[in-house]
Amino acid sequence: MATIEQQENVLVEGLERLPVHPTTLVIFGGTGDLAKRKLLPAIYNLAHEGALPERFNLIGSSRADIPHDDYRDMARDSIKQFSRRAPNEQVLERLLERMRYVPGTFDEDAVYERLGEHADEFDGEAGIPFNRVFYLSTAPEFFPVIVGKLGAHDLDHREDSDVRVVIEKPIGTNLAEAKELNRQVLAVLDESQVFRIDHYLGKETVQNMLAFRFANGMFEPVWSRNFIDYVQITAAEDIGIGTRAGYYDKSGALRDLVQNHMLQLLTLLCMEPPVTFSADDVRDEKVKVLHAIHPPQPEEVPEMAVRAQYSAGMAEGKPVPGYLEEEGVAEDSTTETFAALRLEVDNWRWAGVPIYLRTGKRLARKVTEIAVSLKPVPHLAFEQAGSVGVQPNQIVMAMQPNEGVSLSLGAKIPGTRMRIRPVNMEFLYGTAFMSQSPEAYERLLMDAMRGDATLFTRDDEVEAQWRIIDPILEAWSRDPGPLPQYPAGSGGPEEADAIMREGHHWRAI
Amino acid sequence: MPDEGVWSAQDTTPSAIEAALRELLKEQHAKSEAYVPARVLNMVAVVDREWRGEIYNRLEGVGRYHASRTILCAVEPRRETIDAWVTVTATSDPRPGEIALTHERVVLDIGPHHVPALDTIVDPLVVSDLATLCWAPHGHAEAIDALLKLSQVVLIDSVNEPDPGAAVSRARQLVEDAYVVDLAWLRSTPWRERIASSFDPPQWRDELGRLSSLTVRHRPDSGIAGLLFFGWLCSRLGWEPGAMVQRNGELFGRASARRGDVELLLQPDARQSAPGLSGITVETASGMSISLDRGPGGLSARRRTRDGKESSWTVLGASRGEAGILGEGIRQALLRDPTYGPALGCAEAMLT
Numbered sequence: 016m017a018t019i020e021q022q023e024n025v026l027v028e029g030l031e032r033l034p035v036h037p038t039t040l041v042i043f044g045g046t047g048d049l050a051k052r053k054l055l056p057a058i059y060n061l062a063h064e065g066a067l068p069e070r071f072n073l074i075g076s077s078r079a080d081i082p083h084d085d086y087r088d089m090a091r092d093s094i095k096q097f098s099r100r101a102p103n104e105q106v107l108e109r110l111l112e113r114m115r116y117v118p119g120t121f122d123e124d125a126v127y128e129r130l131g132e133h134a135d136e137f138d139g140e141a142g143i144p145f146n147r148v149f150y151l152s153t154a155p156e157f158f159p160v161i162v163g164k165l166g167a168h169d170l171d172h173r174e175d176s177d178v179r180v181v182i183e184k185p186i187g188t189n190l191a192e193a194k195e196l197n198r199q200v201l202a203v204l205d206e207s208q209v210f211r212i213d214h215y216l217g218k219e220t221v222q223n224m225l226a227f228r229f230a231n232g233m234f235e236p237v238w239s240r241n242f243i244d245y246v247q248i249t250a251a252e253d254i255g256i257g258t259r260a261g262y263y264d265k266s267g268a269l270r271d272l273v274q275n276h277m278l279q280l281l282t283l284l285c286m287e288p289p290v291t292f293s294a295d296d297v298r299d300e301k302v303k304v305l306h307a308i309h310p311p312q313p314e315e316v317p318e319m320a321v322r323a324q325y326s327a328g329m330a331e332g333k334p335v336p337g338y339l340e341e342e343g344v345a346e347d348s349t350t351e352t353f354a355a356l357r358l359e360v361d362n363w364r365w366a367g368v369p370i371y372l373r374t375g376k377r378l379a380r381k382v383t384e385i386a387v388s389l390k391p392v393p394h395l396a397f398e399q400a401g402s403v404g405v406q407p408n409q410i411v412m413a414m415q416p417n418e419g420v421s422l423s424l425g426a427k428i429p430g431t432r433m434r435i436r437p438v439n440m441e442f443l444y445g446t447a448f449m450s451q452s453p454e455a456y457e458r459l460l461m462d463a464m465r466g467d468a469t470l471f472t473r474d475d476e477v478e479a480q481w482r483i484i485d486p487i488l489e490a491w492s493r494d495p496g497p498l499p500q501y502p503a504g505s506g507g508p509e510e511a512d513a514i515m516r517e518g519h520h521w522r523a524i
Numbered sequence: 525m526p527d528e529g530v531w532s533a534q535d536t537t538p539s540a541i542e543a544a545l546r547e548l549l550k551e552q553h554a555k556s557e558a559y560v561p562a563r564v565l566n567m568v569a570v571v572d573r574e575w576r577g578e579i580y581n582r583l584e585g586v587g588r589y590h591a592s593r594t595i596l597c598a599v600e601p602r603r604e605t606i607d608a609w610v611t612v613t614a615t616s617d618p619r620p621g622e623i624a625l626t627h628e629r630v631v632l633d634i635g636p637h638h639v640p641a642l643d644t645i646v647d648p649l650v651v652s653d654l655a656t657l658c659w660a661p662h663g664h665a666e667a668i669d670a671l672l673k674l675s676q677v678v679l680i681d682s683v684n685e686p687d688p689g690a691a692v693s694r695a696r697q698l699v700e701d702a703y704v705v706d707l708a709w710l711r712s713t714p715w716r717e718r719i720a721s722s723f724d725p726p727q728w729r730d731e732l733g734r735l736s737s738l739t740v741r742h743r744p745d746s747g748i749a750g751l752l753f754f755g756w757l758c759s760r761l762g763w764e765p766g767a768m769v770q771r772n773g774e775l776f777g778r779a780s781a782r783r784g785d786v787e788l789l790l791q792p793d794a795r796q797s798a799p800g801l802s803g804i805t806v807e808t809a810s811g812m813s814i815s816l817d818r819g820p821g822g823l824s825a826r827r828r829t830r831d832g833k834e835s836s837w838t839v840l841g842a843s844r845g846e847a848g849i850l851g852e853g854i855r856q857a858l859l860r861d862p863t864y865g866p867a868l869g870c871a872e873a874m875l876t
Contacts, residue, residue: 024729025760026720029863034717034724065714065822065841069721103842109821110840142833143725380621416622443623446562449589449855 036176037070037145038464039134043121043161044152045075045086049183051093054152057456059094059102062110066457068464070145072137073110076117076126086116099454121157127168134170144176148463151182158182159199166203181210181463184275185266186472189488190481197474206474210463215276216470217455217462220414223444224283224385225292227412227420234410235288237389239364244390244407245516247371248280251378251524255325255335255503256352260343268354269322269491272374274484275472278305280414281370284385285360294468298476305479307362316490319358321499321510322351325377328503335377335503349496352376355511356487369516377503379524383414386522406437411522419443527555529612535605538648545628545649548612552626558618562625565857566656567591568646568675570667573600573633579661580631582850589851593628593651597642599664603635606645642670650674657705657857665694672701677857681707683799688748692872699865705856707849708749709864711800715816716756718823718839719806722814732761734808737787741803741817744792747775748871749800754779754788755870756863765873777874784809788874798846 027033040058042050061067075086091111094102115133119126138144149165151158162180165171172178182200187193200209215221228234237243250272256263263271282301289296311319326337338344338352353375360370389408409423421441428434462470472480501508506524515521529548533540552559571579576598583594609631618624630649638645650656658671659679668678678698685691691708698704723732738757740750751768758765758779763786768777775790796802796818803817815826816839823839844852 024720024724024732026716026723026732026757028760029861030713030717030720031859032717034721036725062840063842065717065839067840069718069825069839070837071840103821105821106840106842107821109838141835141837142827142829143727382621443560445623445625446560446592447564449562449564449858 032066033465035068035461035465037141037143038068038148039072039074039137039145040148040150040460040464041074041076041130041134042150042152043076043157045116046077046079046081046089047152049152050075051089052097053454053456054150054460055090055093056098057454057460059098059107059110060100060454060457061461063100063103063106066461068146070141071113072134072145073114074117074130074133075114076119076121076130078118078120080118081116083114083116087111087114090114121153121161122164124164124168127164127170131168131170144173146177146179146464146466147173149178149180150460150463151180153183155183155185155187155196158196162200162203171203171208177208177466178204179208179210179463179466180204181212181459183212185270186211186477187481188266188270190478190485193477193481197478201474207468209471209474210459210468211472211474211477212459212463213275213279213470213472214455214459215279216472217457217459218414219452219458220383220418220444221280221283222470223418224280224412225297228284229288240366240368242389243368244388245369245371245519246284246388247373247386247522248277248284248384249386249522249524250277250280250374250383251381251507252374252376253330253378253381253504255330255377256338256341256344258343260341263352264344264348264350267322267350268352268374268376269484269488273354273356273372274480277372277374278480278483279472280385281358281360281372284387285365285370287364292469294471295473297469298473302473302476302479303362304360305476305483307360307365308358308483309361310482310486311490313486313490313493316487319356319514320487320490321353321355321508321514322491323353323375323499323501323508323510324348324350325352325375325503326500328377328505330377330504337500337503338377349491349498351491351498353378353501353507353511355507355514357514357516358483369519371515371519371521373507373511373521375501375507379504379506381416382524384522385412385414386410387412388519405435417443418445527552527559527614527617530610532607532609534607536608537606538645541608541610541630541632542648544608544610545612545630548610549626549628552612552614556618556624558622558624559614559626560623561612562590562592562627563651563654565591565854566593566595566650566654567854567857568595568597568650568656568658568671570597570599570639570642570658570660570662570664570671572662573598573603575662576631576633582847585847586851586854587847589854590627591657591854592654593630593649595630595632595646595649597632597634597646597667599636599639599667600633601636603633604637605635606638607633639664639667640670642667643673646671647674655857657854668698672698675702677705678702679705679707679853679857681799682748682752683708683711683746685748686745688751689875691748692751692868692875695868696872699868703857703860704864705853706752706864706868707853708746708800709752709861709867710852710856711746711849712749712753712756713852714823714841715753715801715804718816718825719757719804719814721839722806722825722827728812731808731810731812733781733783734810734812735761735781735786735806736784736809737789737805737807739789739791739803739805740801741791741793741796742801743796743799744794746796746799746801747790747792750775750790751871751874752864752867753801753804754790754874755867758870759863759866763870765870767876768874798843 286300682691763779
């Protein structure tokens with residue numbers, strides 16, 4: 016029987032939702048697109064489910080000079096438009112009552128003074144110091160400005176409660192910028208206070224990779240160079256750049272998806288089992304994987320990296336423009352909309368196993384998956400004539416659109432002869448769980464409020480990611496183009512085949 | 525409208541029903557490979573024939589928490605034969621590149637003489653290797669006893685038993701053979717979470733050792749929910765529960781804690797329409813008190829600190845409603861709460 020002599024809260028045993036300390040959340044960029052589409056709806060959904068801290072306040076801040084009530088109206092409209100469920104009016108109104116707004120620019124001292132006053136007022140009302148979470152949903156150039164001002168106004172640390180800062184991507188556009196940003200942020204805050212968000216890690220599908228690898232004994236024995244021939248990670252999108260030309264043309268596929276999301280998938284796939292699932296144990300193992308990937312030398316880049324742009328083609332039966340014809344894109348842009356890399360994790364487990372990464376826009380369909388191809392069997396005693404034959408086994412972890420795991424196996428074709436063809440043993444998460452996955456931002460906001468950094472990127476992790484990507488970007492920047500083209504709606508450029516080792520093939524998109 | 529496969533027969537047998545299920549699944553798959561059967565949980569519900577439609581609708585109302593295969597056994601007086609209706613329903617139309625989940629529903633009209641050996645009728649109809657949850661909202665204890673041979677989980681609602689002593693006794697009996705999900709317990713989850721939260725800030729955690737009185741307000745027929753709540757605190761905090769006695773229409777008792785007795789009071793609240801609790805007040809010897817009551821948009825909370833300072837706020841959360849509670853009960857069949865059994869044991873001690 017539990018006793019209360021321990022300082023633990025013995026009442027939490029058996030509860031699915033653990034208590035979270037009362038929190039005041041400040042959103043810089045509180046009227047921005049991310050706040051409207053993702054953050055405010057996520058906060059509403061947490062409120063609806065009773066998952067927010069028992070006492071919760073929100074302060075929005077941005078340049079728009081509007082009173083509290085207008086901010087609440089904007090928040091109400093955003094939640095109604097973008098929430099994954101129809102809001103309960105009573106819950107929504109009670110949540111809006113706890114919202115305030117501070118207008119101003121992020122370099123303005125008065126903004127931080129007023130934020131401090133509001134937050135102190137909330138503490139005073141409750142009689143306890145709330146934790147404070149500052150969410151930087153702003154353009155990256157404001158990250159150091161805001162963090163500096165938080166420090167200057169003594170909003171960065173508190174004696175009796177926690178202060179955390181959530182930073183959205185991108186963390187720099189190259190290694191030097193990432194290092195400089197980390198330096199500026201860590202000049203004010205301790206790393207344990209910094210939560211660099213990569214919303215990909217908030218997806219259930221991505222977290223399931225850890226369960227797949229470390230909760231199932233059957234895969235571990237084959238999870239090495241001894242049995243795995245090669246790995247391919249694909250994040251394909253069927254859409255174009257839409258209205259994001261301004262951002263995308265500066266970024267490109269490598270920065271947009273490979274440096275962060277795809278390298279996250281790679282590290283989760285290749286990491287050693289952590290001692291515990293604490294934030295630093297997990298992140299230590301991920302960083303070790305990144306350190307084991309040698310950044311390419313400039314002369315190696317053409318052999319291991321391919322970029323391309325989509326040209327005009329067909330999507331969903333309709334003609335669509337090429338990238339260079341998209342609105343807002345310069346005619347001579349050399350921004351890649353497709354990138355494919357071959358990397359190697361040079362450690363005991365993975366040495367010699369190529370890991371292919373591929374991402375692109377306007378591809379044949381939307382799919383995110385990791386395919387692990389096992390080595391072929393050493394001897395074939397089966398008939399080859401009249402059958403597809405024995406193919407190497409492939410384990411495919413699908414993230415979207417259908418989350419699941421499939422394993423290809425050789426099976427006998429019914430009949431009198433011993434003919435073999437591959438069949439799929441398929442598991443779909445949707446068939447085995449009743450619960451709806453929470454939105455990634457719901458999970459990550461709660462983790463930040465709870466202080467669990469497992470699903471956030473650490474400073475050395477971001478820098479290790481850039482160390483791999485930087486030489487490729489540099490090599491590409493020296494090559495003026497033109498870039499190889501692939502028709503919109505296709506499986507990508509033929510040039511991508513060039514980085515595959517002999518006997519390796521891209522899976523059909 | 526999502527596609528649906530249907531089969532029915534009168535005076536039929538479990539093996540014919542099982543064959544029909546297999547055939548319907550094959551037909552669905554032939555229509556589109558995107559139709560994929562959900563494979564999470566079997567649920568067997570045993571109900572009175574005259575309330576079959578009502579229970580069917582309640583099960584329809586649980587939304588995404590549908591069991592993968594539901595077998596609804598409706599017991600009809602004087603019936604000798606088995607009639608069956610089988611439907612395989614997709615939750616949505618298949619979309620390109622995506623799956624459409626299907627669920628199977630089997631409705632059986634059976635007679636009273638089928639009940640003692642109900643497991644032999646149901647066994648061929650459940651999906652092998654999936655957990656099976658059984659539920660008898662209209663009593664039918666004999667059916668549950670028969671189904672225990674193939675079920676791992678029993679769903680009960682202790683509030684439905686008018687005598688709290690009998691409710692606790694039956695639940696204690698069932699936990700010996702299966703994992704029990706009690707809707708009366710699930711209704712109190714938000715209350716337990718909030719009390720746990722209230723004492724979570726480090727500066728208030730010590731107050732748990734100074735609790736001096738607990739008052740639980742409840743719908744008049746939901747006293748068992750209050751007892752389970754007391755039982756939870758007794759078992760978690762290491763209190764020795766004493767017997768509860770009637771006093772002016774309320775139940776009063778004490779529990780022995782390390783630093784003295786804790787007064788326990790159960791107050792019926794006629795204004796409360798939904799089953800379960802309507803409010804909780806917790807007081808400590810040092811003068812702190814916390815009250816939680818149902819309110820608009822969540823629980824209305826009030827705290828008085830040792831220095832007499834009061835504050836009030838709303839703990840945000842939407843009511844799940846009775847459909848939500850039933851859905852939660854189905855979901856909980858796949859989880860394990862280690863605190864219900866000890867709470868039930870303490871509740872039993874309070875009734876003896």
